[in-house]
Amino acid sequence: MSHSAQLPEDIGPGDRRTPVVVVAGLHGDPGGSVDLVAEALGAAPDTVVVRHDLSGLGEGIVRRTVRHGGKTTVSIHELAHGCVSCTLKADLLPLLCTLAARDSVHRIVLALDPAVEAESVCRGIAEVVVAGVVGRVDGPAARDVRVGAVLTGIDARTWLAAATGDEALDELGWAWADDDRTIAQLAVGQVDFADALVVTGSDAVDPLERARLGAVLSRLNPRAPALWAGADTTVTPDAVENLLMRIPAGSRRGRDFDAHAPLLRGQPPLAPECGVELVEFASRRPFHPDRLHDALDVLFEGVVTARGRVWLATQPDEVVWLESAGGGLRIGGAGRWLAAMTEAERAEVEPERAAMAGLRWDDRFGDRDNSLVVLVHTADPDEIRAALEQALVDDAELRLVERAPGQVARWPDPFGEWHTDPCVPEEPHPAATGEGRGGDTGESARKEK
Known part of the structure; x- marks a missing residue:
């Protein structure tokens, strides 16, 4: 079994579904944290990287890129009755089932657009019925794939300011019609839902600011291991693969949050630190x-x-x-x-x-x-x-x-x-x-x- 197909401790050896690694982050521009993590994971020959680019929403289209084994395929999809969520699910979920059936694919990486929430994607995998895939009985994509991990990439230079601001996504040109979320809601939600974090640009901030950011992250999601990388440091495949293996048993791995569960999850530090x-x-x-x-x-x-x-x-x-x-x-x-x-x-x-x-x-x-x-x-x-x-x-x-x-x-x-x-x-x-x-x-x- 290849390195990318190793099973986490809380996934039994009898589970043969293809693992999906969801990569989220605020910065979707080329060279941003999402791209760095997806590129590192995609270095494994048995891994497919899928990305939907929403920059063409003004033209009513979504661009889908699939990269596997050095080959990249780009396709254009029209918005389904003007709904981005419906368009992504109508295209992504059947694609996951199709890719999972290929012997050459042992892992799928979803590099999300910054305005797309990993939680929504994971819920779609678990609940939305996929119909019409040749040779497959209709049912949720979760029959064929499982969420192996959710990784969130953040930029140490900008994340805390974004997470404590009040700008709406539509003010930044990230949102589609009738979307009233703020950048802070997106930033905090991405970290809260993550199984592991990749922090880039950590050497480009003041040591006190880095310590304050670390204090926030360790309280917001204390169970998530973090990979800290400098602004000019390459996020290597080995580093990201090792990060995946550090995710503790019992992590969410795409599961919904229970509003009646204890609010202090993962034993976060309770003492003050750097004002946090x-x-x-x-x-x-x-x-x-x-x-x-x-x-x-x-x-x-x-x-x-x-x-x-x-x-x-x-x-x-x-x-x-x-x-x-x-x-x-x-x-x-x-x-x-x-x-x-x-x-x-x-x-x-x-x-x-x-x-x-x-x-x-x-x-x-x-x-x-x-x-x-x-x-x-x-x-x-x-x-x-x-x-x-x-x-x-x-x-x-x-x-x-x-x-x-x-x-x-x-x-x-x-x-x-x-x-x-x-x-x-x-x-x-x-x-x-x-x-x-x-x-x-x-x-x-x-x-x-």
Whole structure:
């Protein structure tokens, strides 16, 4: 078996599906980190590198490049009813199944355009039915391929500024129609979803800045091993292959994030370092929605990311997921509290979630609580804790929550209407109720600084 086909520790030897390595990163220009990593992996003769170039979106086309064994093939694909995601899945997923059937292909590398999220691609591999491939029974591509690893390349000179900014992708010319993500949401999400990191340009930054970046990465994704390379250092095939082998057993490898799992994954450092610190906030009483809305301003300055489960007094049945990155905020749904479920529904809940809920069960409110983790790099942790504490209901309001929920439900609730930060009251629309990674179909807002 060739080096590229070696199986990670948490993949059994009986799994003969072709591994896919997904490479993501902010910088998709030639010579950027995505290209460097993909080129290094593609040096193996049994590896195919696939890339979709979205620079032709203005012309309504996507360019696909397939490179294998020194041969490069380029094809042009028209947008499927104007949707980039549909176009990529309609082309990429059948291609993966076709490549996996070839004896000469032992690994596939997907070099993603910077605006394409690895999580969406991995979900498509796992869930979208591929039909019409000759000699293959219709079904998800995951029957033929498995996500072997997700690698994210970042530039030490620019990543932290991008991850704490508030620029929208459409302002940078990266996004397609109706895409309201920020560069910070993309940057933070790419690192959070990664199994391993390749950091380039590390020798071109001040030692303190490098240390601060390392402190952020080790708290944002503590399980991900990192390869640090200088601005003029070649990312060698051996270095990247060794990085893949360092990915620990139990890493995500494309799996969806569970919003009810512990927020501090992978035992991150809890002590402050270079001004970087993880701030935990927990409470057994709900937030007042109006006051929480006002308090959220504290998450936009000096904060890399915040995430967690929120209990709103006005929405006692719903787990609200909050996730911020730089100046971008996403609010969505994460299902219902166990206390709001029927006995039959609770029987279907994952045992781990049920066990954790049992440890904190309250006779009045069940498993309802607030649990947030905030990663700061220049913000004052005490100020964040104080702002969130003041947004909780007071004793009199808590009695109403318990005894007069119908009255509480009539309180003004900014999270029950679409809003931006700062609010634009003349543009109301329904609340978001996304699932998955903290509501990836949920409300997204950007702070105007």
